[in-house]
Amino acid sequence: MIKASLPKDLEEAFRRRAMERYGFSKGAVSKALEAAVSLWLRYDYEPQGEEEANNKAFESMRTELESRHPGMYAVIAGGQLVSVYRSLAEALPAGVRHSHRLVFKIGERPAKVRLGWRSTIKPLGPT
Amino acid sequence: MEKHDKASWPYVKRKQRGTPVLGMEVVGPLRQAQPETLIPIDTGYEGFLLLGEDRYTELGLNLAELPRRYWPEAETVTGEVFRLRRALAMVQIPKAGIELEGYIDTFRGNTEDLVGLTLLDTLKLLLEGPKQLTCLL
Numbered sequence: 001m002i003k004a005s006l007p008k009d010l011e012e013a014f015r016r017r018a019m020e021r022y023g024f025s026k027g028a029v030s031k032a033l034e035a036a037v038s039l040w041l042r043y044d045y046e047p048q049g050e051e052e053a054n055n056k057a058f059e060s061m062r063t064e065l066e067s068r069h070p071g072m073y074a075v076i077a078g079g080q081l082v083s084v085y086r087s088l089a090e091a092l093p094a095g096v097r098h099s100h101r102l103v104f105k106i107g108e109r110p111a112k113v114r115l116g117w118r119s120t121i122k123p124l125g126p127t
Numbered sequence: 128m129e130k131h132d133k134a135s136w137p138y139v140k141r142k143q144r145g146t147p148v149l150g151m152e153v154v155g156p157l158r159q160a161q162p163e164t165l166i167p168i169d170t171g172y173e174g175f176l177l178l179g180e181d182r183y184t185e186l187g188l189n190l191a192e193l194p195r196r197y198w199p200e201a202e203t204v205t206g207e208v209f210r211l212r213r214a215l216a217m218v219q220i221p222k223a224g225i226e227l228e229g230y231i232d233t234f235r236g237n238t239e240d241l242v243g244l245t246l247l248d249t250l251k252l253l254l255e256g257p258k259q260l261t262c263l264l
Contacts (some may be wrong), residue, residue, distance in 0.1 A: 039207065041235070046194065058194040073215075076194075088228045094156035094190040101156070103191040103215050110199035113211060113232065116171020117204055118241055119255055 028120050051100040053079035059104055076102040134222035138259040139165055147254050151240050154217040155186035159170040163221055173244035175229035183233040188214035223263050
């Protein structure tokens with residue numbers, strides 16, 4: 001059982017949407033809360049250890065990389081830039097020294113991706 | 128295999144129905160040898176290649192990930208929006224001697240491996256329904 005409080009305006013909006021979605025029944029808010037928590041848990045991964053260090057390093061050097069090496073492949077490991085390479089074939093191979101590395105084409109940005117009907121999601125376990 | 132095909136793969140039965148597949152190897156940062164895997168084609172998925180979470184980890188793709196800033200959002204057919212985890216890798220189609228570079232996606236709870244539209248954009252394919260064959264031309 002989780003007990004929590006929300007700001008009044010957020011709670012009102014949440015209750016209103018829950019009723020719209022699940023009807024004016026007793027369990028509507030619980031169902032909506034379950035859906036909201038599932039979505040939140042799936043939405044993002046928590047960075048840890050070397051992954052967090054690598055992402056922090058990337059953020060600190062992003063602007064410089066984009067201005068100096070656009071289109072090249074960068075490798076960040078152990079919280080620092082390893083090198084930039086002309087091809088993915090050069091950048092990809094990794095030793096076993098690291099638990100996480102970043103490998104990316106400098107300046108390339110993602111677009112939103114639509115998933116098809118075949119994509120299935122198993123119930124969330126403990127994270 | 129027809130004379131003009133580079134390679135072909137019989138459809139795989141999924142849920143009592145033949146599904147077109149492509150045979151490929153994903154070469155991750157660990158470069159470990161692996162057999163050709165038959166991966167279903169999904170023209171509803173806009174990305175390059177989607178892998179189950181377990182497979183993503185086995186291939187060591189955490190050693191070739193994009194910065195979190197560049198992980199894209201994904202939207203399911205039911206409108207659910209969440210964050211994909213994304214890495215760079217090479218995909219080989221050994222039967223045809225093809226090597227492609229692309230993004231490998233996964234997400235929490237995913238168990239499916241799927242070939243998406245971005246990968247298909249690079250290939251000439253024929254789905255030969257009567258023979259239940261995917262042919263690479």
